[in-house]
Amino acid sequence: MPSSIDSLLRVRMSWTQAAGKAIARGETLRESIADEIGRFYDLLTESLVTGDPRWLEPFLQGWLDSQARSDISGEDVPPSLVPVLHALREALLETATHSLSPEEAMQLVTAVDPIFSRSSEFVARQEVRQGMAVVSSRLAEVQYALERLDRSKSTFIAVAAHELKTPLTLIEGYSSMLRELLNGGPSHAPLLLDGVSKGARRLKEIIDDMIDVSKIDNNMLSLHFQPVWLRQLIDLARGALEETLAERQLTFVVHEFAGDHEMTFADPERLLQAILNVLRNAVKYTPDGGQIAIHGRVLPGFIEMTVTDSGIGIAPEDQTRIFEKFGRVGDPSLHSSSKTHFMGGGPGLGLPIAKGILEAHGGAIWAESPGFDKEALPGSTFHLMIPLRSSPPDDKSARLFGLAEADHTPVESELPESAAGDAAS
Numbered sequence: 001m002p003s004s005i006d007s008l009l010r011v012r013m014s015w016t017q018a019a020g021k022a023i024a025r026g027e028t029l030r031e032s033i034a035d036e037i038g039r040f041y042d043l044l045t046e047s048l049v050t051g052d053p054r055w056l057e058p059f060l061q062g063w064l065d066s067q068a069r070s071d072i073s074g075e076d077v078p079p080s081l082v083p084v085l086h087a088l089r090e091a092l093l094e095t096a097t098h099s100l101s102p103e104e105a106m107q108l109v110t111a112v113d114p115i116f117s118r119s120s121e122f123v124a125r126q127e128v129r130q131g132m133a134v135v136s137s138r139l140a141e142v143q144y145a146l147e148r149l150d151r152s153k154s155t156f157i158a159v160a161a162h163e164l165k166t167p168l169t170l171i172e173g174y175s176s177m178l179r180e181l182l183n184g185g186p187s188h189a190p191l192l193l194d195g196v197s198k199g200a201r202r203l204k205e206i207i208d209d210m211i212d213v214s215k216i217d218n219n220m221l222s223l224h225f226q227p228v229w230l231r232q233l234i235d236l237a238r239g240a241l242e243e244t245l246a247e248r249q250l251t252f253v254v255h256e257f258a259g260d261h262e263m264t265f266a267d268p269e270r271l272l273q274a275i276l277n278v279l280r281n282a283v284k285y286t287p288d289g290g291q292i293a294i295h296g297r298v299l300p301g302f303i304e305m306t307v308t309d310s311g312i313g314i315a316p317e318d319q320t321r322i323f324e325k326f327g328r329v330g331d332p333s334l335h336s337s338s339k340t341h342f343m344g345g346g347p348g349l350g351l352p353i354a355k356g357i358l359e360a361h362g363g364a365i366w367a368e369s370p371g372f373d374k375e376a377l378p379g380s381t382f383h384l385m386i387p388l389r390s391s392p393p394d395d396k397s398a399r400l401f402g403l404a405e406a407d408h409t410p411v412e413s414e415l416p417e418s419a420a421g422d423a424a425s
């Protein structure tokens with residue numbers, strides 16, 4: 001019986017024709033790939049002669065590359081070559097059955113099958129690799145587009161905030177001038193002007209929040225480190241909220257805790273802003289007659305302060321989202337924009353700002369709540385982690401407090417870049 005190599009040589013003509021028919025439909029196309037099929041046949045023969053199926057791999061790689069290149073329209077991943085290999089094998093089987101004796105045909109198919117299997121495996125592996133490359137480059141494009149979108153969003157906030165602030169300052173100035181001019185005029189004039197001022201003040205606060213958020217987004221929040229005692233900040237916050245707490249009949253309990261009288265270096269104004277944002281939310285989301293309590297403890301390197309309220313609580317799926325800008329939850333149409341009314345709502349910037357401030361200090365903030373329930377009022381607890389520092393994190397401020405060099409322990413590495421950079425500038 002002739003060898004399988006002889007059998008392969010005998011079926012060359014009829015196989016190349018059958019193969020051309022099987023893989024290319026049009027007459028012109030068939031002509032153009034006849035050479036390719038001839039080359040495939042030669043390498044198949046080479047593999048059979050040497051017993052090494054890898055002869056076909058560089059050629060198949062060429063096919064794969066030209067397939068990928070022809071897909072210039074960017075239509076995802078090109079069609080697979082595995083069915084093409086399958087069609088070539090089927091054509092060989094058919095031709096062998098017609099042109100050879102059953103034994104010779106069986107011998108030839110048995111000899112070439114491992115080569116076809118190995119080639120299919122190679123092609124499939126390379127195609128997966130190509131597919132992954134396409135997917136990851138698409139992902140990179142999408143990520144780039146998203147980053148650009150995020151950048152333009154925060155640029156928009158910055159520009160809008162600055163543009164809005166200028167006319168607002170004018171309204172404020174003119175309304176206080178008018179108030180003075182109208183002194184002794186119609187009795188309701190001061191009342192109306194108070195309304196204008198109140199509206200302008202609230203708008204200014206919102207704009208200030210927008211500016212703060214864009215500073216945080218762009219790592220431009222400047223911190224001015226000074227000695228800070230948490231108890232003093234809590235007392236200041238209590239003072240700022242006193243009127244509202246009384247109006248809303250809310251009980252505010254501040255428990256003594258280790259660390260509340262301890263000195264640490266921080267930016268007192270910014271830290272107070274963060275604490276007030278959390279406390280104002282506790283007020284807003286707790287119905288009249290409820291309770292707000294402050295606890296705390298000292299942990300290695302940190303003072304942990306907690307603000308617990310007996311309010312509506314926060315659903316587990318929202319406990320992270322509320323710290324994202326404009327991440328307010330609930331129905332915006334029910335939103336009264338009041339800073340103190342029950343469920344007053346706001347633009348959703350208070351918590352992102354608190355988070356930005358704490359993180360710029362090297363601290364953290366998170367929320368815990370059994371869930372959201374307006375009837376059962378499960379309440380929420382906000383944890384504020386404030387780093388304990390015996391000196392400011394930058395040399396310049398440290399020198400100012402006589403804590404430079406020898407007595408200053410550098411802690412830049414604990415800080416996010418923005419805080420260390422800003423504090424030093």
Ligand code: ADP
Pocket residue numbers: 277281282285309311312313314322327328329330345346347348349350351352380
């Ligand atoms: P807002 O201006 O809407 O109050 P914040 O960033 O301060 O924005 O808060 C985001 C959202 O987090 C709020 O809209 C509210 O749904 C939820 N939230 C914040 N604090 C509390 C709290 N103590 N209890 C229940 N929900 C809260």
